[in-house]
Amino acid sequence: xxxxxxxxxxxxxxxxxxxxxxxxxxxxxxxxxxxxxxxxxxxxxxxxxxxxxxxxxxxxxxxxxxxxxxxxxxxxxxxxxxxxxxxxxxxxxxxxxxxxxxxxxxxxxxxxxxxxxxxxxxxxxxxxxxxxxxxxxxxxxxxxxxxxxxxxxxxxxxxxxxxxxxxxxxxxxxxxxxxxxxxxxxxxxxxxxxxxxxxxxxxxxxxxxxxxxxxxxxxxxxxxxxxxxxxxxxxxxxxxxxxxxxxxxxxxxxxxxxxxxxxxxxxxxxxxxxxxxxxxxxxxxxxxxxxxxxxxxxxxxxxxxxxxxxxxxxxxxxxxxxxxxxxxxxxxxxxxxxxxxxxxxxxxxxxxxxxxxxxxxxxxxxxxxxxxxxxxxxxxxxxxxxxxxxxxxxxxxxxxxxxxxxxxxxxxxxxxxxxxxxxxxxxxxxxxxxxxxxxxxxxxxxxxxxxxxxxxxxxxxxxxxxxxxxxxxxxxxxxxxxxxxxx
Amino acid sequence: xxxxxxxxxxxxxxxxxxxxxxxxxxxxxxxxxxxxxxxxxxxxxxxxxxxxxxxxxxxxxxxxxxxxxxxxxxxxxxxxxxxxxxxxxxxxxxxxxxxxxxxxxxxxxxxxxxxxx
Numbered sequence: 296x297x298x299x300x301x302x303x304x305x306x307x308x309x310x311x312x313x314x315x316x317x318x319x320x321x322x323x324x325x326x327x328x329x330x331x332x333x334x335x336x337x338x339x340x341x342x343x344x345x346x347x348x349x350x351x352x353x354x355x356x357x358x359x360x361x362x363x364x365x366x367x368x369x370x371x372x373x374x375x376x377x378x379x380x381x382x383x384x385x386x387x388x389x390x391x392x393x394x395x396x397x398x399x400x401x402x403x404x405x406x407x408x409x410x411x412x413x414x415x416x417x418x419x420x421x422x423x424x425x426x427x428x429x430x431x432x433x434x435x436x437x438x439x440x441x442x443x444x445x446x447x448x449x450x451x452x453x454x455x456x457x458x459x460x461x462x463x464x465x466x467x468x469x470x471x472x473x474x475x476x477x478x479x480x481x482x483x484x485x486x487x488x489x490x491x492x493x494x495x496x497x498x499x500x501x502x503x504x505x506x507x508x509x510x511x512x513x514x515x516x517x518x519x520x521x522x523x524x525x526x527x528x529x530x531x532x533x534x535x536x537x538x539x540x541x542x543x544x545x546x547x548x549x550x551x552x553x554x555x556x557x558x559x560x561x562x563x564x565x566x567x568x569x570x571x572x573x574x575x576x577x578x579x580x581x582x583x584x585x586x587x588x589x590x591x592x593x594x595x596x597x598x599x600x601x602x603x604x605x606x607x608x609x610x611x612x613x614x615x616x617x618x619x620x621x622x623x624x625x626x627x628x629x630x631x632x633x634x635x636x637x638x639x640x641x642x643x644x645x646x647x648x649x650x651x652x653x654x655x656x657x658x659x660x661x662x663x664x665x666x667x668x669x670x671x672x673x674x675x676x677x678x679x680x681x682x683x684x685x686x687x688x689x690x691x692x693x694x695x696x697x698x699x700x701x702x703x704x705x706x707x708x709x710x711x712x713x714x715x716x717x718x719x720x721x722x723x724x725x726x727x728x729x730x731x732x733x734x735x736x737x738x739x740x741x742x743x744x745x746x747x748x749x750x751x752x753x754x755x756x757x758x759x760x761x762x763x764x765x766x767x768x769x770x771x772x773x774x775x776x777x778x779x780x781x782x
Numbered sequence: 783x784x785x786x787x788x789x790x791x792x793x794x795x796x797x798x799x800x801x802x803x804x805x806x807x808x809x810x811x812x813x814x815x816x817x818x819x820x821x822x823x824x825x826x827x828x829x830x831x832x833x834x835x836x837x838x839x840x841x842x843x844x845x846x847x848x849x850x851x852x853x854x855x856x857x858x859x860x861x862x863x864x865x866x867x868x869x870x871x872x873x874x875x876x877x878x879x880x881x882x883x884x885x886x887x888x889x890x891x892x893x894x895x896x897x898x899x
């Protein structure tokens with residue numbers, strides 16, 4: 296993907312969402328067509344971006360030279376996250392259409408497209424303040440999607456979700472104002488250059504800003520102790536929306552990787568290893584809280600929420616060192632846990648749509664088994680491969696991290712098997728119901744993706760290692776920004 | 783002037799945090815608003831505090847930095863929109879759920895606020 300096409304993943308969903316609002320308010324078929332076509336086109340764009348991944352490329356908004364204008368930067372990591380978002384969004388959107396979940400309230404498709412626009416923008420932008428703006432775009436769309444269909448529980452959980460994220464946004468602004476006051480710039484590449492030349496007197500302020508930024512990303516990425524909003528939100532959101540939200544926590548992980556490799560690389564003079572030192576213990580605690588939460592929860596949606604927390608803990612453990620093997624493992628695990636978490640939420644949606652206590656279809660039990668195996672990290676699915684990668688990368692801290700990873704997997708196996716036996720293991724003479732074809736589309740697609748990630752784990756990992764090599768060489772991104780040069 | 787600004791931002795943040803920790807949605811939203819006012823002031827002075835300076839080079843001796851003014855405009859618009867969203871959401875929760883508590887608990891039937899139903 297080159298030149299002006301870099302902005303297409305942001306502009307396309309924005310324009311289509313506007314069209315859906317203007318012309319398809321009462322026409323569900325047209326709205327479905329717009330959003331399916333748009334998300335499909337985004338998937339095509341993302342595949343193109345991944346296939347042509349090379350040196351980082353820059354798009355200047357309004358052709359203003361960096362660092363004075365805002366730039367979008369497309370590198371291997373952005374392309375990967377675009378693919379992850381578009382792939383998940385299309386799968387879950389098809390499921391929402393075939394099961395009719397999009398009928399339950401107005402403007403589902405417009406909100407969906409705005410949500411995808413915010414995600415794509417957050418993954419593409421090369422400017423710290425623009426990252427804040429795209430965070431707000433994806434959040435405001437997610438507030439609407441979260442209460443899609445209404446109901447007292449949803450509104451109540453929605454308020455908590457919005458309040459926590461508004462505080463997170465305010466912290467983000469405090470951090471950005473501190474960064475701008477010290478550095479005089481908000482372009483990420485320019486920050487990387489200027490941080491190396493920062494006078495010692497200002498270094499403490501940048502450490503403060505780095506920790507504030509990490510707190511913001513911890514809110515997004517559900518890192519302990521800022522994970523409290525997640526279980527209630529995901530359990531009360533409609534299942535298809537919760538499945539899309541599986542990629543939202545990854546925005547936090549993405550931002551932590553981006554800032555930890557480009558702006559605050561490990562061992563730099565100003566902030567040292569402060570990000571690693573804070574992320575590692577928080578990530579281990581996150582795994583523990585996720586595992587214990589799965590064991591303590593009753594409903595399948597809450598179990599899925601706590602499993603999402605545990606998966607973020609595993610991803611952040613791999614991120615914490617900001618080493619090449621760790622980041623490669625983290626990217627693989629992030630991709631896996633997005634699809635596995637979404638599968639579990641889709642299964643939970645199909646369970647909660649049925650009458651409580653009614654006999655559940657056997658096919659649903661099989662899907663739950665697949666999702667549970669993937670989420671807990673048992674062989675043969677990609678969760679096992681992902682956890683193996685994570686453990687290989689963290690052999691230095693084997694005593695702490697390996698016992699946390701394996702202990703959490705054990706808790707997840709226990710919690711998920713208890714949840715599954717309570718749901719499906721019943722003696723009942725009622726005729727066995729069947730899953731309709733429409734209900735099977737999304738889960739089967741996600742299962743196929745997980746199987747594909749397992750079968751082609753080695754080539755995928757090789758591609759990810761290429762991305763990580765680019766990340767750990769910030770000079771290429773900085774050069775692509777051509778700081779100060781008039782185009 | 784620095785001291786005045788610092789005290790104002792501190793007082794706004796303090797008020798905001800206190801109100802945000804209250805039990806009901808109305809004080810909580812007021813608290814969020816206070817904190818967003820505090821951060822708007824904080825953003826505004828990140829280009830240094832100068833009085834009587836225009837953000838255009840050549841009109842005054844030392845021009846003011848225009849970027850924080852643009853940033854703070856963006857932040858004001860966003861926090862305004864977000865406040866509107868959370869107000870609508872609280873009204874939804876108040877009329878669907880029967881009370882305006884934000885801590886997950888609920889008022890007993892005896893001390894429930896008057897509803898319009």
